[in-house]
Amino acid sequence: MRAAAAGVSMERRREAGVGPKRWLELWPVYRQLTGGDPLGRGHAAQSPRSAGLTARTEGADHVAKSICPYCAVGCGQRVYVADDRVLQIEGDPDSPISRGRLCPKGSASTQLVNGPQRARKVLYREPYGTEWQELDLDTAMDMVVDRVLDARDKGWQDVDEHGARVRRTLGLASLGGATLDNEENYLIKKLFTALGALQIENQARI
Amino acid sequence: MGSNMAEAHPVGFQWVMEAKERGAPVFHIDPRFTRTSAHADLHVPLRAGTDIAFLGGVVNHILSNELDFREYVVAYTNASFLLREDYRDTEDLDGLFSGYDPETGAYDPASWQYESVEEKHAGRDADSAAKEQSSSYQHGSGGPRVEGGSDRIAADPTLRHPRCVYQVLKRHFSRYTPEMVARVCGVSEEVFRAVCDAWTANSGREHTAALVYSVGWTQHTTGSQCIRAGAIVQLLLGNIGRPGGGVFALRGHASIQGSTDIPTLFNLLPGYLPMPTPEHTDLSSYVDSIRADHQKGFWRAADTYAVSLLKEFWGDRATADNDYCFDYLPRITGDHGTYRTVMDMVDGKVFGYFLLGQNPAVGSAHGRLQRLGMANLDWLVVRDLTMIESATFWRDSPEVETGEIAPERCRTEVFFFPAASHVEKEGTFTQTQRMLQWREKAVEPRDDQRSELWFFYHLGRRLRERLAGSTDERDRPLLDLWWDYAVVDDEPQAADVLRRVNGVDLTADRAVGGYTELKADGTTAAGCWIYSGVYADEVNQAARRKPGREQNLYATEWGWAWPMNRRVLYNRASADPEGRPWSERKALVWWDAEHGRWVGHDVPDFERDKPPDYVPEEGSVGVEALRGDDPFIMQADGKGWLFAPSGLQDGPLPTHYEPHESPVRNPLYGQQGNPTRKVYGRPDNPSNPAPPEPHGEVFPFVLTTSRLTEHHTAGGMSRTLPHLAELQPELFVEVSPRLARERGLEHLGWAHLVTSRAVVEARVVVTDRIPPLRVEDRVVHQVWLPYHWGTTGLVRGDSANDLFGVVVDPNVFIQETKVATCDVRPGRRPRGPALLDFLAGYRRRAGITADTGTHVLTAGPGAEGPAHTEEES
């Protein structure tokens, strides 16, 4: 083992053209004995290749402070960005909740935001259709406006079956909110309420 | 209990491990051995759905041995208050409380009131629609009204009077003996006593104990009462409002707490204000229904919260003359919950449906009903990060396989809008401890990806443009809406929305500092009063990021928690009635006599300068009526409620009822299940029979489900990612070696599970993790499976939620998906139309009709009560 280690180091020494002290430091056993890593499981075992690697986060031009989007523990995240693209998402050591940790889901956040599963285009399936079609966002928004007003009117009630004033529609419903922001939930509730819609629900009921 | 924290909330679990390292014993009481159990000092497996029996046993142990924290209980709870003479307990009525009406399946709670509360007030919560109201949920953070809460309530501080809450509690739980716990839960007396001893030994002046739960408690027909049972134990032991104490709800989604506070829920307005009903003909009748004339606490100021909300909705158009547009609010008249709505879809009464980051085809109970409902709409809008089953049901749902849905015959028009992810927009999530944390935007969304903020702001703008000039009275609420949030590059600004949610003083265009600044005269607008303070001093307090290591454990300069950045609710209770910490070890907030104010490690959850010996003047109401030693400042009487005199649909005290589907007859009472549960009896929502009905043996096993660390609920955010899909690639079911032998199941082979709703196949994992239990005189087998799979994504499989029917808790309308009965067979399930025949065969053998399971009353002379089925369909 000693010979093998020395042989490898000799080679490197020639490549690097370094003096005896540096040569010794390239030898893991030396580092293990002198470098505060007596078990040889940490720095002492590091190969020059891994020493030469840099963290994905290093090329970031900007770090955004964020929060994990999965469960309600609310772990802190740091989002490393370069050229308007997410390089990596890491736990935020500043967070008093998570102290830098993320679980497997939180750690998969980079795939969640960058992965090919992300839909990018509006899709439309017509009644009795067998395939999706692409649709322009603007057109789709206008079509939804038409349909919301139509469903509202079809389900409209000025009074209920006992003649009591209710001023509402039972023609449209909504489900969702637990994965959304507070500000978003606020606008959703406000807009639907103004439309007279009240079957507005989310995961908190489930 | 009812939580697998190590796997479902892994990073939160580090704090449990930290406590354990400092010597805290950890107990895990849950049907299945998990990684949480592996780290606990003791794992206590119990039969799914028997947590109240277990907790009732703990209450009985505490009371019969007088182990309660007596000074705390006398001073801070309603233990000493006297109840009315006509109150009848489950002890008297074989499992029912007084006031039950077999026809409606609901209670009149009048007889549950305090003795000194006048009759005319007491009955006001009760009406024939009680069952439909979900009123306890509407009480939300505030607790229900108690007329007379500010008056002197008849009490016996010695706790000896037979009608005082303490004695009533003792009698109610007297039959929850260790022997009974063993018979009902399948937990040995010895193990049960070990839990009781540890819990009581680690509570009191010098110690506190924390109780953690998750949806293992809520997804039951007795869910609300399960949490009440936990709260009773913690109040008796003095573990509420104190450091290291508490009852912790671990919630499952990043902002599920926020979406309850600012509710996308049918029965609530922001800040737990109720949605109005037709009885509320004007603003004052609405406000009066929230607060009582003679009550204590901050709900007395409900008028300021309500008017400020209406001002935020309708701005200048809302004036004193038009009742602040109160008339614009739609009125609810009963159950408009998600399950009711889905049945209405099946019945053709609903035309359009929005799904916003939610996948009910997989994530909601009774998947088949969900998908058939969606297949019978005019249109469906799905907004999500990725393609999910709820958008593709028309071409790949299990019903396509059985021929019940065919694309050419499915009329629903479907729009799929790609959503922006959490790093492509800014805004706040509210995590499980009520803390709002602001996220910065890291990158721009691409192509058609948009935030919900964008979608709803522009949908509203376009709707208003379309209707401009309309004279139809129906359109007024929309046209008059205050909809002018700041917009930059087409994107509405979340910070501006948050500021208006916080509240603004309209006379000075200044963000208010807290909810006590809100007014009922139209000069303030605030979208959610409990969030007032999050934008105090015009600063986004939720964006504060002072590192945890530079602060104390309460870290009050990281994010912002409602109300008023208080981290431990009701923390006045951490000090004794005189305002001194109960012990130095457990000091949190205390009265600083020299400076005349409450101080401590947390923000005091009490009026800063109200001294502990403060006694209100005769006749005061609201905040003024709170004594200096009333820590429960949101409660109408200032006390922690061991007994709930109003607000719950199913009784003032928790009671063990068997799950809707159970293999055993209730050993405690003639009343089998919760007599007020909502069963939605209809042919497309069948129930498996449960005693005293015959043929329960067709579905002999107990079924329970939960989540895995590597997947997230309905799977849209996890089954689509390579790392997570690879870590948990396939649906599996855990069975005990004994059940595997009995049913011929092979480890890693296939099995299918059958209920009256569905058949689901899964890989078999034979393991000791889910042990059979001895219940009464027999062995009960339980099986467990996760529920994350569906027909899209990188890894696919059957959806466990298809196995469940819809039967709900009467208080909050949450469905019982943590327990049902089932059959288990080896091999793969039948496919195609053969599947429908197979299920019909099971229903025939079990004698199942729409009536099955709907005779909710089983106690008393009439024996079998009326069926609660729906007339139509």
Ligand code: SF4
């Ligand atoms: S990292 Fe894991 S524990 Fe933390 S919030 Fe995300 S899902 Fe929850």
